[in-house]
Amino acid sequence: MPQIEFSKETLGLIIRNRQGLRVPINQRSYAWKSSHVEDLFTDLNGAITSGAEEYFLGTIIVVLPDKAEFTEVYDGQQRIATTMILIAAIRDFFFSILKDEHEAAVLTGKFLISDERKGKEVPHFNLSNADREFFTSRILRAPNNSDRLAATPDDKKESHQLIEKAASIAAEHVRTIIKNLPANVQTGTLHAWIDFLETGARVIWVEVKDQATAYRIFETMNDRGLKLSAGDLLKNYLYSLVPDSQAEQITYRWQSMMAVLESLGRDDGDAVDYIRYFWITTHGPTRSSDLFDKIKGEVASAPTALAWLTELESRVNDYAAILTPSHDAWSTFHQEVKADIDTLRYLGVSQIRPLILAAYGKFSNNELARLIKNAVNWSVRCLVAGVPSGTLEGVYSRSAKAISDGAIKTVDDLSKEKSIASLIPRDDTFVSAMRTIPVATGSLARYYLRRLQLAADGKNEPEYTPSSDTGVTLEHVLPQKPGSDWKLPTETMQALYNRLGNQALLTGSVNSKLGNIGFDAKKGALRASSFSLTSMIADYAQWGEKEITERQDALAKHAINAWPILV
Numbered sequence: 001m002p003q004i005e006f007s008k009e010t011l012g013l014i015i016r017n018r019q020g021l022r023v024p025i026n027q028r029s030y031a032w033k034s035s036h037v038e039d040l041f042t043d044l045n046g047a048i049t050s051g052a053e054e055y056f057l058g059t060i061i062v063v064l065p066d067k068a069e070f071t072e073v074y075d076g077q078q079r080i081a082t083t084m085i086l087i088a089a090i091r092d093f094f095f096s097i098l099k100d101e102h103e104a105a106v107l108t109g110k111f112l113i114s115d116e117r118k119g120k121e122v123p124h125f126n127l128s129n130a131d132r133e134f135f136t137s138r139i140l141r142a143p144n145n146s147d148r149l150a151a152t153p154d155d156k157k158e159s160h161q162l163i164e165k166a167a168s169i170a171a172e173h174v175r176t177i178i179k180n181l182p183a184n185v186q187t188g189t190l191h192a193w194i195d196f197l198e199t200g201a202r203v204i205w206v207e208v209k210d211q212a213t214a215y216r217i218f219e220t221m222n223d224r225g226l227k228l229s230a231g232d233l234l235k236n237y238l239y240s241l242v243p244d245s246q247a248e249q250i251t252y253r254w255q256s257m258m259a260v261l262e263s264l265g266r267d268d269g270d271a272v273d274y275i276r277y278f279w280i281t282t283h284g285p286t287r288s289s290d291l292f293d294k295i296k297g298e299v300a301s302a303p304t305a306l307a308w309l310t311e312l313e314s315r316v317n318d319y320a321a322i323l324t325p326s327h328d329a330w331s332t333f334h335q336e337v338k339a340d341i342d343t344l345r346y347l348g349v350s351q352i353r354p355l356i357l358a359a360y361g362k363f364s365n366n367e368l369a370r371l372i373k374n375a376v377n378w379s380v381r382c383l384v385a386g387v388p389s390g391t392l393e394g395v396y397s398r399s400a401k402a403i404s405d406g407a408i409k410t411v412d413d414l415s416k417e418k419s420i421a422s423l424i425p426r427d428d429t430f431v432s433a434m435r436t437i438p439v440a441t442g443s444l445a446r447y448y449l450r451r452l453q454l455a456a457d458g459k460n461e462p463e464y465t466p467s468s469d470t471g472v473t474l475e476h477v478l479p480q481k482p483g484s485d486w487k488l489p490t491e492t493m494q495a496l497y498n499r500l501g502n503q504a505l506l507t508g509s510v511n512s513k514l515g516n517i518g519f520d521a522k523k524g525a526l527r528a529s530s531f532s533l534t535s536m537i538a539d540y541a542q543w544g545e546k547e548i549t550e551r552q553d554a555l556a557k558h559a560i561n562a563w564p565i566l567v
Contacts, residue, residue, distance in 0.1 A: 004213065009205040011057065011083045012197030015111050015124050021080070022126035024063070024072040028232050029130045029159035030166075032078045037166045040082055041173045048196050059204045063213075073125075074236075076203070080125055081135065082166055083197060087111045088139045089170035090190050093178075095143050098187065104142065107194070112140040129255070130262075131159050139167060158266045231271040233292045241305040249306055253313040260316045268323050268345070278315055280354040282404050285397040318360045322353065322372075333369055340372045343447070349379040351392040358400040363410070370411045370567065377563040378424050380448075384559075385425040385433040395419045415566050427560050434556035435549075438498040442474045445503045449474075452555050453505065453533050455562035475506040475534075477522065477543055485518025488544055496545055501552025504534040519543040 014021070040057075047055035060076035073080065087107060095104035113121050113136070127135045137151035153160030177193070178186040238250050261269040276291050286294055299308045321329035323345055325338035344352070352375050359371050382392060399417060402408045414420055425433070439445040450472070478486065478496055486493065496502055510525050519542060527538035533555065540547045 005207045007205045007207070009060070009203050010198055011079065011201040011203060012111070012194065012199070014060065014203070014205070015080065015084055015087070016198065018071060019114075019122070019124065020070045021062075021073055021124060022070050023077045023128045024074065027074065027077065027128055027236075029128055029157070030078065030081055030135070030163050031159065032082055032162060032166060034165055034169060036078070037082055037085075037169050040079065041086065041169070044193075044196065044201065045173075045177065047200065048193065052200065054200045054202045056202050059206050061206045061208070063210065064207050065209055071207075077127065079203075081127060081163075082170075083201070084112060084125060085139055085163070085166050086170045086173070087194065087197070089167065089174045090193060092143050092171065093174045093190065094187075098183065100187075103187075108140075108142055111194075130157055130258075131163065134160050135163055138163065156262055156265055156269075231275060234275065234295060237292070237296060238299075238305045238309060241300070242302045246302060246306065250309060253309045257313045257316045260320050264320060264323055273350070274316065274319050275312065277319065277354045277357055278312055280397045281358040281400045284401040285394050315357070319353075319357055322356045322360060333365065337369045337372055340376050343376050344372070344379065346443070346447075347376070347379050347383065349375075349383065349392065351389055352379060352396050354400040355396045355403070358403040362403055362406075367410050371414070373567055374411055374415075377565065377567065380563045381425045381430045381565070382423070384437055385429055387423065387425065391423065395423045411566070424565055427565065430563075431556045431559055434500075434559045435553050437500055439500050439503065440498045445500060446472065446474050446505065448500060449503065449505050449531075449533065449555075451562040452558045453531050455558040456533055471507060472505050473507070475504045475526075476502055477504060477519065477526070477537060478502050478548070483517060485521070492545060496548050499548050499552060500555060501548040501550075504537060505529070505531045506534060 043055065043057075046052075057079060058076070060080070061074045062076075063072045063074060091104045091107040091112070094100045094107065109115065111124060113123050116122055123136050123140050126132050134151060134153060137145075137147040138153075141148040141151075153164045155161075174190070178189050181189060235250075235254060238254075239247060242250055257274075258271065261271055261274055263269070272288060272291070275295075276286060276288055279291060279295065280286050283294065295308075299305050318329075321327040322341065325342045325345075330338050330341070344356075356371065356375060359368055363371060381387075399408065399414060399420060402417070403414075408414050408417070439448060476497060478488075478493060480497055482488070482493055488496075504526065506525065506529055510529075523538045527535050529535045536554070537543075537551065540551075
């Protein structure tokens with residue numbers, strides 16, 4: 001009996017006739033972006049409108065062990081799921097627009113969910129655990145089904161948002177292909193699409209008996225328009241190393257890790273980012289494109305796979321801690337540490353994350369808190385001075401490995417590293433950059449001004465964080481849309497608007513009344529401010545390029561104390 005079997009199929013007949021299709025638990029969630037969905041529909045539309053008999057849509061790779069109850073789809077889930085989303089949109093049009101509930105029910109039963117004895121319903125295709133329930137309720141069930149009506153995407157799961165978007169694109173596509181057609185022609189057009197999915201949407205069905213064989217094929221092929229990420233490849237590679245009796249351990253640890261990452265949200269919970277940062281802590285600089293090959297070269301047996309994934313899973317909570325101010329790990333730390341973590345996350349200098357992750361558990365609590373404080377200061381200095389992100393990553397990655405190796409044990413040790421010393425802008429460079437920097441992001445400008453104000457006041461308060469709601473707003477003295485009171489040339493005003501010297505802190509109730517009035521009219525509110533760096537603006541007789549430059553020079557003098565190079 002051959003281990004690999006090939007046959008010709010169509011997407012429509014696969015969905016209709018091959019019962020028990022499911023995505024294995026080790027596979028990724030639904031991942032097609034709008035462009036991929038639109039490409040599929042556009043290709044199908046081109047084939048149908050041109051009268052083509054067939055259109056080739058790649059390969060579907062499945063694992064079907066002997067006497068297995070389910071057929072596991074290893075490559076092709078995106079195409080199958082998106083085709084079902086399209087069929088569901090056609091079904092919904094029959095139900096809601098054409099008021100043909102019978103035809104809608106036929107499409108549901110033949111292609112989406114079948115009724116079986118004892119009231120049991122069987123979806124023709126099950127996605128992975130993260131998407132299964134939402135996909136079934138939102139896509140497969142009829143528009144009047146109670147589960148369908150109650151289905152809502154999980155904001156923390158990008159795959160749910162993508163499924164929802166794909167459904168919206170499919171619904172719009174159906175409306176487009178029958179636009180301006182008579183009702184009887186609309187029905188025939190929609191059936192023509194279903195017929196083409198059954199007879200013309202060709203794929204090659206590749207059926208194997210075990211995961212290892214699927215992996216060997218899977219690694220050399222791409223899903224339609226979307227290459228596999230390092231995370232997808234790694235997960236399947238780990239499964240390929242272990243016998244079936246140990247596959248559950250891979251599943252448990254991977255899902256445990258992903259649950260923590262998903263709690264961080266879409267921006268910070270990317271699995272590849274975490275895996276790469278974790279790898280960097282012990283191996284130094286590693287690019288995303290090289291990550292899979294690097295891991296594959298070192299993790300090459302079942303014991304090493306299980307041991308490495310165990311460590312990867314155990315450290316994910318440390319990673320969550322360095323990104324989450326409210327994490328239990330910081331319960332015994334000063335409030336300022338939590339504020340610093342919030343600021344780091346806001347600043348988005350992700351290149352420093354491996355460094356902090358390496359120090360977590362290696363440094364004492366005091367040294368860890370000190371590192372996080374200095375990480376904020378270094379990040380601000382690098383942002384203001386425009387240090388390239390690639391330079392940051394290389395230096396921080398090498399230092400992260402040195403911490404893991406035990407060569408760096410304190411912040412002082414770290415600061416003495418030549419690469420760190422040459423990376424962080426010196427005082428003169430930092431102040432010079434601060435004198436000219438424009439800041440277009442309001443929350444970042446508020447953060448800069450608040451820290452500069454604290455330095456001017458000689459106060460050592462807990463770190464002000466950009467994401468906190470303090471009731472303090474940002475006033476642009478020279479407004480974005482100046483009124484007739486402002487006599488400066490338009491180009492000059494546009495260039496000056498976002499200069500930090502043109503921006504000031506004001507309470508919201510005062511700021512809301514100022515608008516785009518002239519400088520003389522604003523002086524009273526500015527002078528009355530409790531922020532000395534704001535009230536000083538009222539000392540100027542007029543407000544233009546010279547005054548904005550002078551004030552920004554005055555602000556820059558406080559930058560060294562606001563973000564010292566080492567604390």
